[in-house]
Amino acid sequence: MTNQIELLDRPEGRVAYTVEGPADGPLVVLVPGMGDLRGTWRALVGPLVAAGYRTAVTDLRGHGDSDTTFRVHGDQATGSDVIALVEHLGGPAVLIGSSMGAASVAWVAAERPDLVAGLVLSGPLLRNPPTSPLLEHLMHAAYRLMFVRPWGAALWASYYRSPLSRGRRAPWFDEHLAAVRTAMSDPAHLRQFRRLTLQLTHAPVEPRLVDVHAPALAFIGRRDPDLRDPAAEAAWIEQTLDARAVLLDDVAHYPHHQAADDVVPATLAWLAERPRDTSGRLVLPVRGDRTDPADR
Template sequence: MNTSIAREVHFLQRPEGRVSYTVEGSGPLVVAVPGMGDLRSSYRELVGPLVHAGYRVAVTDLRAHGDSDTTFREFGDIATGRDIIALIDELGGPAVILGNSMGAAAAAWAAAERPDAVAGLALYGPLLRDPAMSAFAVASIHGMYRVLFAAPWGASMWSGYYRSTLNKGRQAPWLGEHVAAIKTNMKEPGRLSSFRRLTLQLTHSVVEPRLPEVHAPILAFVGELDPDYKDPVAEAAWIASIGATTVLVGESGHYPHAARPDITVPQTVDFLARLRDGSEQGANAVTAAWAARA
């Protein structure tokens, strides 16, 4: 199932299977990574403007999502971060990484792990740390995931939650089409069980301690209605405390890059332009090497 607005799907070979991606344009490399339970087509508002602005844009699926293989057994931020690094190396880095939700966490991990490969980060609804909760609460949530995301109702449960809860506030005009594609994709053999495995393996506790090692410039968009944060304003302030430029996006839930392109697209383009000309605070030798790539 081709879940991208781009026609040609490429595959990155990894030890447990292949990760799907598309690539368009020419210029410095930008790699976009969606969040859990999403498809690479969630970046449709950004791809065109970035290609037009002179960037080579690769948009990847997560493991077992979209057109990626369902043979994977390892999931989470580190596994995804390693896939990002492998894709950057495959395409010729360094790259600026765009990341949503857990894709943002994986991008941050990749920037800490391979600072030579990452020139900057633009993050949308980033989940860079686990919420504070007891071991009993975590076990209860995992038990709920096992039930909610089981066949035959799991795909409907996730797509409904994605549409009604995670997309509070303004919604993309193509949200209905996108949710239908997510549901159809998740009903393909092996995808729902892989998604459930991801929900049980996922923890951002592996990312938070690595954040001091991230030296690439960061732009982060936080939706003021994002239900994944107990307090979006406080979370935006915390993300700013690690050195990021943060933007609190009004009338937006967990997907500000899709719901509020009027805010996120021009600011992302401007951020990349500042990286490219060296005027962005925190720009460094890796940023200069990225900007020099044609």
């Protein structure tokens, strides 16, 4: 068992991750969202390890302790890093993702079903919101102005605090937010974050969701500012992924740390239902066999 930072070699740099829990435990990999750090999963890692899971938590490329040398960012790039990590650690794994990290792990489940035994999605963004080319152009122009020194880190921290985290908050929220702001104050990290904002699109992910056959659990905040209608999005995710979606009151974009008292026990109970082989390894779902969401 170790929480020492390890580095995974990738074509454009190295991605940081930590691993805790028994070496022979079922593998769970957790992926943060854009502009976030591994510490976002603080409330979930301890219970996962205590329950016997081998728990790996990764930083996004260009974020946290990962290298800041990457030119390509986004859902598929992050998904390729997750594939490499699961192969390195020995899958299959249950993948847990937040925000764009949820899109990335969903893409992995479609691309490499041999590696994915299940998905847990927190504040998932699996498709682009309706927009126009003009609005998208204006947003990219805004990102180029917003996420630069000397104000870029402060702007992102302010947006992370509210509206992304409005409503319930973890007791350690201020500590985590300070770490996010400190990381983003580094010019290299801020530059990588800006590149991600300009490259990010969920367009490659949405059409692949029909290829996802892993069981899925999703947590969605009723106050998520990135969703026009969180309840409608939950219904769409349930139908599209044949998933179980849980709507949480007074929660915005980060259910896993805003509503840990709800998310942690629900996640552990759902994981306990996943089938294992005689050695305790997670069993892959039968391709094409989706069960009723009520049974998950």
